[in-house]
Amino acid sequence: MKIICAFFLFTILSTSHASVNDFCVADTKASDTPTGYPCKPVSEITSDDFVFHGFVAGNTNSSNPVALTPAFVTQFPALNGLGVSAARLDLAQGGIVPMHTHPGATELVIILEGEINAGFLTPTSAYSKTLKSGDLIVFPQGMLHFLVNSGKGKASAFLTFSSANPGAQLLDNLLFSNNLPSDLVAQTTFLDLAQVKKLKARFGGRY
Amino acid sequence: MKIICAFFLFTILSTSHASVNDFCVADTKASDTPTGYPCKPVSEITSDDFVFHGFVAGNTNSSNPVALTPAFVTQFPALNGLGVSAARLDLAQGGIVPMHTHPGATELVIILEGEINAGFLTPTSAYSKTLKSGDLIVFPQGMLHFLVNSGKGKASAFLTFSSANPGAQLLDNLLFSNNLPSDLVAQTTFLDLAQVKKLKARFGGRY
Amino acid sequence: MKIICAFFLFTILSTSHASVNDFCVADTKASDTPTGYPCKPVSEITSDDFVFHGFVAGNTNSSNPVALTPAFVTQFPALNGLGVSAARLDLAQGGIVPMHTHPGATELVIILEGEINAGFLTPTSAYSKTLKSGDLIVFPQGMLHFLVNSGKGKASAFLTFSSANPGAQLLDNLLFSNNLPSDLVAQTTFLDLAQVKKLKARFGGRY
Amino acid sequence: MKIICAFFLFTILSTSHASVNDFCVADTKASDTPTGYPCKPVSEITSDDFVFHGFVAGNTNSSNPVALTPAFVTQFPALNGLGVSAARLDLAQGGIVPMHTHPGATELVIILEGEINAGFLTPTSAYSKTLKSGDLIVFPQGMLHFLVNSGKGKASAFLTFSSANPGAQLLDNLLFSNNLPSDLVAQTTFLDLAQVKKLKARFGGRY
Amino acid sequence: MKIICAFFLFTILSTSHASVNDFCVADTKASDTPTGYPCKPVSEITSDDFVFHGFVAGNTNSSNPVALTPAFVTQFPALNGLGVSAARLDLAQGGIVPMHTHPGATELVIILEGEINAGFLTPTSAYSKTLKSGDLIVFPQGMLHFLVNSGKGKASAFLTFSSANPGAQLLDNLLFSNNLPSDLVAQTTFLDLAQVKKLKARFGGRY
Amino acid sequence: MKIICAFFLFTILSTSHASVNDFCVADTKASDTPTGYPCKPVSEITSDDFVFHGFVAGNTNSSNPVALTPAFVTQFPALNGLGVSAARLDLAQGGIVPMHTHPGATELVIILEGEINAGFLTPTSAYSKTLKSGDLIVFPQGMLHFLVNSGKGKASAFLTFSSANPGAQLLDNLLFSNNLPSDLVAQTTFLDLAQVKKLKARFGGRY
Incomplete structure (x- = not known):
């Protein structure tokens, strides 16, 4: 008897479950937020x-x-x-x-x-x-x-x-692939200007 | 005098308040995110x-x-x-x-x-x-x-x-209402296969 | 056979469990931290x-x-x-x-x-x-x-x-039970000075 | 040689970066969430x-x-x-x-x-x-x-x-600019009713 | 010139660094807290x-x-x-x-x-x-x-x-290695009492 | 009458307050934790x-x-x-x-x-x-x-x-004030070895 009735509880709890964030598979086509993407509907999720x-x-x-x-x-x-x-x-x-x-x-x-x-x-x-x-x-x-x-x-x-x-922020990418003036990079890194220019040429940075 | 002027401050602060998240009543029709639903507009909120x-x-x-x-x-x-x-x-x-x-x-x-x-x-x-x-x-x-x-x-x-x-994750619901093969449930729970099948029948699981 | 052997896994996992923060009952005699008290030893915990x-x-x-x-x-x-x-x-x-x-x-x-x-x-x-x-x-x-x-x-x-x-921060307690000068309280709340003094008397504030 | 090849790694990492939340400039026209606004596309961001x-x-x-x-x-x-x-x-x-x-x-x-x-x-x-x-x-x-x-x-x-x-929640704004009955405000603040009415008149509250 | 002087800044910043939590290697002999162990002194840390x-x-x-x-x-x-x-x-x-x-x-x-x-x-x-x-x-x-x-x-x-x-909380360990009465385990899991007793015997539970 | 009685509530709440973390001024002589220092006793805190x-x-x-x-x-x-x-x-x-x-x-x-x-x-x-x-x-x-x-x-x-x-982690301090071999620094930064050695000399690194 008890067991049969418990199904009522199960029903209630399972229904309440429908919106529970046990997981939140990203809908990566929606806009990101500071804590992650909106969730895909649970009905679309498979193993x-x-x-x-x-x-x-x-x-x-x-x-x-x-x-x-x-x-x-x-x-x-x-x-x-x-x-x-x-x-x-x-x-x-x-x-x-x-x-x-x-x-x-x-x-x-x-x-x-x-x-x-x-x-x-x-x-x-x-x-x-x-x-x-x-x-x-x-x-x-x-x-x-x-x-x-x-x-x-x-x-x-x-x-x-x-x-x-x-x-992943690769140091050379950060320093040498952008359009910051080479002398500014040299000044703020203490690298020689020639070194900066050499690596800018190599990593695709302008100036 | 001072008091009248303070209304200017109040105006500024109240305006800035318009977007403050003192609360964020869920718009449950929008997509959930890992930290909750988007907010309903404050203008639609009542007591x-x-x-x-x-x-x-x-x-x-x-x-x-x-x-x-x-x-x-x-x-x-x-x-x-x-x-x-x-x-x-x-x-x-x-x-x-x-x-x-x-x-x-x-x-x-x-x-x-x-x-x-x-x-x-x-x-x-x-x-x-x-x-x-x-x-x-x-x-x-x-x-x-x-x-x-x-x-x-x-x-x-x-x-x-x-x-x-x-x-709420009810253990019997988890174990016995799904379509995992009964012998896999038995193996991973150490329950007897007959016990698994009996409860699968009761909780709506297949196999 | 398999079942007996699984005890080895159980032993490993239970041992690793000894320090797990499944809960952290406060040792309220120790110094608090920004996120709570240090934990009492698990060995001293009962129902x-x-x-x-x-x-x-x-x-x-x-x-x-x-x-x-x-x-x-x-x-x-x-x-x-x-x-x-x-x-x-x-x-x-x-x-x-x-x-x-x-x-x-x-x-x-x-x-x-x-x-x-x-x-x-x-x-x-x-x-x-x-x-x-x-x-x-x-x-x-x-x-x-x-x-x-x-x-x-x-x-x-x-x-x-x-x-x-x-x-719990009761407003009257905050405003009227301390030693802030009554006229400062009046100025910063727009209350009449007499009102402030009346409530300071009632709530134990000085000045 | 090695250096040239490293560009492959750079390419992979930079691609994976495209969606990284190094920052999330608010799209303030979208609905807020409990942890902030959705992000504007990185492609629209400038200095x-x-x-x-x-x-x-x-x-x-x-x-x-x-x-x-x-x-x-x-x-x-x-x-x-x-x-x-x-x-x-x-x-x-x-x-x-x-x-x-x-x-x-x-x-x-x-x-x-x-x-x-x-x-x-x-x-x-x-x-x-x-x-x-x-x-x-x-x-x-x-x-x-x-x-x-x-x-x-x-x-x-x-x-x-x-x-x-x-x-920013200014106390007078909270207490005296709304439509809570004056006697309720008086009761829950211990202020005299006359004081409440005087400040309600000043701060735009009704009743 | 500029470069030499910059050492002053470096000194200041490095000093302020002494207490920075870039990492916090656990002092596992101290009491745990809800967010982890107290840190070992940086001076004792090696690679x-x-x-x-x-x-x-x-x-x-x-x-x-x-x-x-x-x-x-x-x-x-x-x-x-x-x-x-x-x-x-x-x-x-x-x-x-x-x-x-x-x-x-x-x-x-x-x-x-x-x-x-x-x-x-x-x-x-x-x-x-x-x-x-x-x-x-x-x-x-x-x-x-x-x-x-x-x-x-x-x-x-x-x-x-x-x-x-x-x-790691192994289900059998949770259910069958403790001293909860077997009939209580049976009632709250819908398992047959004989099944519970069999597994209690195997996993070291009493009753 | 009501007002006098309310002091009982105040007493209860103020007592419960004694341990509330409205703030947690650091006891910087105690060991840090991942989320900050233990708190100084409230009784020792002044403006x-x-x-x-x-x-x-x-x-x-x-x-x-x-x-x-x-x-x-x-x-x-x-x-x-x-x-x-x-x-x-x-x-x-x-x-x-x-x-x-x-x-x-x-x-x-x-x-x-x-x-x-x-x-x-x-x-x-x-x-x-x-x-x-x-x-x-x-x-x-x-x-x-x-x-x-x-x-x-x-x-x-x-x-x-x-x-x-x-x-604060100054890049030159990170790269050039330590004892990593100069050729390793050169390899992992794409800087010329001579440049690395020059800056190691300037920033106090060995090798």
């Missing part, structure tokens, strides 16, 4: 929304030593509002991920294979280590950091983030 | 928006022992973005709220009448008590919990939550 | 920590028309870090809860019995209603609000909050 | 979006002693989601910012010139000081506070806030 | 604090099919306050991670090798898929979920979480 | 705690063109947990604040006098402007930014932040 394929080794070789495969909210809309994302990094021998920051995310790196020298910089110390398969390193939010394949073959890693959309 | 009626004893009897009246953001849009909601629970003699969780909310229970045995489970302990009118119990966010009318007559309680939309 | 007794009608009468029974983190340390608390309010006929704010919490009021006129104020509108048993009203965070027993007998309500420690 | 002009001394004189220039999200949409805003305050001699609160923001005041007596009120203490150029005072979130030009000439200050949209 | 070793395949075999290696804040104190953690999962053929929840964390799974059938349950749907190396699946916060090695050999995965301390 | 003196023009001249006066939580403990802080910046003619980030804070700049060229960098654009007295500019959290006195005399500004402890 496929929660799965991302193709997190496999990118093609690298001596002339293309770095491959990054992101699974951020743009690529994987189910992450919207959930505070986590990931990327796969493949480095040919000598491959380098140059200095960069993620302004809104901590990065936790899991080394898969090879040997990677990685670290982050603070005003008072550089914290860095040479890592091997089975090692983790964490770069706290907003810290300038780098990864270098310091071994003799390929290296790869999974990168995970405390945000659905960590972005 | 009635901030009031919810009908938080009264639900009809229960021996063949329908559980009644739940939610006042979540869906029913009471003024709660949008305010981090609180409530529900009224009525239990006929023998009534049971079976094991369930609220993934995004702590629940604070206020016993109104009768005797309720309530508790929540952690991997290392079950914390439970028999409660009477005037007792509170708190179920921390995400914990599996239950309430049972353990007394001789009716029992009722107010449930309050640390979210405008706590949802 | 009694999660229960609060005495949430019953306070004594009111014509010469003592207001009784408030708080269950905030100070009285109920299990609420620490959980973002919710409650209080019981009893009002004799004519009883009034004067204008006040909770700077860090939304308040959701559940009317138990009697008739209560309640509302909150914004720069552009006063939102108020006369409420009866079974009605809810919500006062968004930081809004100035009041409750008055507007009926013919007793009235009572449960107050629930979106914070473990909502505090 | 001008991040700059606000006219944060200069407002016109004050003996008959208009208070001028406030807000730079909140409504005036300066780039602040959307960034948790900070500012206003400039100019006070002629004798100018007063009467008692008010910001329900959702801490205020940090920087005195520019003149002498200002400022403070905030708690149930147990009034914290106030006479401040000069080069002094700061902080009013914690939701506290009732005031500022008075207590010097012999003009005074001015910058007000900064821990929210993009702090609002 | 080794940010690195975790031993994230390698656990030993599994037919009689011990599941191995989990957590890198949560307890094992890796540098994660304190950073909102991310990870674990490595190894499953022998037939290995199963039974139904469980993480009350305070979303889980993002990266399949390394083998074939894993994984999914999570909501009151209205079960979302599940069979995954292979290079697939990701996300389990939103608090959802009941499972993973099964559905392939012909070993399987392994990295689990990453949106919390430094996700915990 | 002086909420005031900061000395926010005046720093000494600058042609050989010392930059002065920064921070009022962060270390200098001004009342800001603890309140999400806001400030600094005063003075620049002699030609003075420069070189490229830097605040990993955990948005910066809102108020120009006081002079002419300042300021901007921030993203991977796809540099947003910069020449600003004068009465202009504001905002640097969203974590963005690399700079300020240059581009006028003919002194310049000054107030800097306000969306954090009680924004820190």
Whole structure:
């Protein structure tokens, strides 16, 4: 008897559930907000929304030593509002991920294979280590950091983030791919003007 | 003199107020976001928006022992973005709220009448008590919990939550009302297959 | 076979659980932090920590028309870090809860019995209603609000909050129980000086 | 060689950047949400979006002693989601910012010139000081506070806030500009009815 | 000249940095708080604090099919306050991670090798898929979920979480390892009493 | 009568207030936590705690063109947990604040006098402007930014932040004052090795 009646409760609770934000798969065609995209209707969601394929080794070789495969909210809309994302990094021998920051995310790196020298910089110390398969390193939010394949073959890693959309701000891209006058860049970085101009030419910046 | 002039300040401040989020009554017809619904225009808001009626004893009897009246953001849009909601629970003699969780909310229970045995489970302990009118119990966010009318007559309680939309995930609903193969449910719960099939039949699950 | 082995996993997970913040019952003798008290050791926690007794009608009468029974983190340390608390309010006929704010919490009021006129104020509108048993009203965070027993007998309500420690700032207490010079209070409130002095005398303020 | 190849990485990362919320300039014509406005498309953003002009001394004189220039999200949409805003305050001699609160923001005041007596009120203490150029005072979130030009000439200050949209709730505006019955205001504030009626007349409230 | 002088600015900024929370490596011997552990002094921190070793395949075999290696804040104190953690999962053929929840964390799974059938349950749907190396699946916060090695050999995965301390609440552990009376467990789960007693015996629960 | 009785309510509420976190002035000698310092006892707090003196023009001249006066939580403990802080910046003619980030804070700049060229960098654009007295500019959290006195005399500004402890990470300090090998810095920044060595010598880095 009791059991049959309990279905009434189930009905009430399941109905109230219809609007519950147990998840909020991004409607990436709608306008973003400071905390993420509006949600796709639950009625349109299937198991496929929660799965991302193709997190496999990118093609690298001596002339293309770095491959990054992101699974951020743009690529994987189910992450919207959930505070986590990931990327796969493949480095040919000598491959380098140059200095960069993620302004809104901590990065936790899991080394898969090879040997990677990685670290982050603070005003008072550089914290860095040479890592091997089975090692983790964490770069706290907003810290300038780098990864270098310091071994003799390929290296790869999974990168995970405390945000659905960590972005990536490569230092050279920031400094040398824009149209800030070269002498202003030189003044505010203490770099030699010739150095700035050389890198502006290389990274596509004007002036 | 001074007082008259102050009206200028008032005007400025009141104007700036027009867009202030002192509250954000949900426009529940718009798409939800990870942190709640878009706001209805302030010009459409009246005192009635901030009031919810009908938080009264639900009809229960021996063949329908559980009644739940939610006042979540869906029913009471003024709660949008305010981090609180409530529900009224009525239990006929023998009534049971079976094991369930609220993934995004702590629940604070206020016993109104009768005797309720309530508790929540952690991997290392079950914390439970028999409660009477005037007792509170708190179920921390995400914990599996239950309430049972353990007394001789009716029992009722107010449930309050640390979210405008706590949802409710009844364990049997989760396990037995879906289309996961019965043997997979059995494997991942250690329940006997016959038990799984029996409850699948009862809760509407396929396979 | 499989089942026996799974105990290994259980052991690992339970061990890792030892330090998990499924809850954080306040050690109220330690120093508070901006987000709550340090946690009591899990080993000292029992079911009694999660229960609060005495949430019953306070004594009111014509010469003592207001009784408030708080269950905030100070009285109920299990609420620490959980973002919710409650209080019981009893009002004799004519009883009034004067204008006040909770700077860090939304308040959701559940009317138990009697008739209560309640509302909150914004720069552009006063939102108020006369409420009866079974009605809810919500006062968004930081809004100035009041409750008055507007009926013919007793009235009572449960107050629930979106914070473990909502505090309560009664306007008269703020304005008239301190040692700010009366003319400064008059200047900054536009009240007549005589009115300020009269209330300072009543509420214990100096000057 | 390596350097040329790194452009591939740059391309990938820059592409993934296209949707990154490094900032979210408000589209103030869209509906607000509990955490801010939807974002304008990045393609429409220029340097001008991040700059606000006219944060200069407002016109004050003996008959208009208070001028406030807000730079909140409504005036300066780039602040959307960034948790900070500012206003400039100019006070002629004798100018007063009467008692008010910001329900959702801490205020940090920087005195520019003149002498200002400022403070905030708690149930147990009034914290106030006479401040000069080069002094700061902080009013914690939701506290009732005031500022008075207590010097012999003009005074001015910058007000900064821990929210993009702090609002401002002036006590007299709250109490005396609305349509709450005067006797209800008197009852819930302990003010004399005549005082309430006098201020209702002055501040535009009805009844 | 300019450059030399800039050192003064550097000195000021570096000094102010001494107390900056760029990171907060946990002092796990101090009492936890609702938002994490107190920080170890920066002077005691070295590069080794940010690195975790031993994230390698656990030993599994037919009689011990599941191995989990957590890198949560307890094992890796540098994660304190950073909102991310990870674990490595190894499953022998037939290995199963039974139904469980993480009350305070979303889980993002990266399949390394083998074939894993994984999914999570909501009151209205079960979302599940069979995954292979290079697939990701996300389990939103608090959802009941499972993973099964559905392939012909070993399987392994990295689990990453949106919390430094996700915990893990295995359903059987919750229901059957405690001292709740068996008939109460049966009543609140709709399981047969014999089933409850059988699993209580297996999982160490009393009664 | 009613008024006298209301004092009972006041007493209850004021008592419950004793532990309310209306503010949490930092005990900076205690260990920090991820969300701020433990609170000083309320009984030790006076008005002086909420005031900061000395926010005046720093000494600058042609050989010392930059002065920064921070009022962060270390200098001004009342800001603890309140999400806001400030600094005063003075620049002699030609003075420069070189490229830097605040990993955990948005910066809102108020120009006081002079002419300042300021901007921030993203991977796809540099947003910069020449600003004068009465202009504001905002640097969203974590963005690399700079300020240059581009006028003919002194310049000054107030800097306000969306954090009680924004820190400051000067790019040159990060790259050139540590002990990372020069060739590693060169590799990960694309700078010429000679340039790196030159700046390492200047900024105190080893190798």
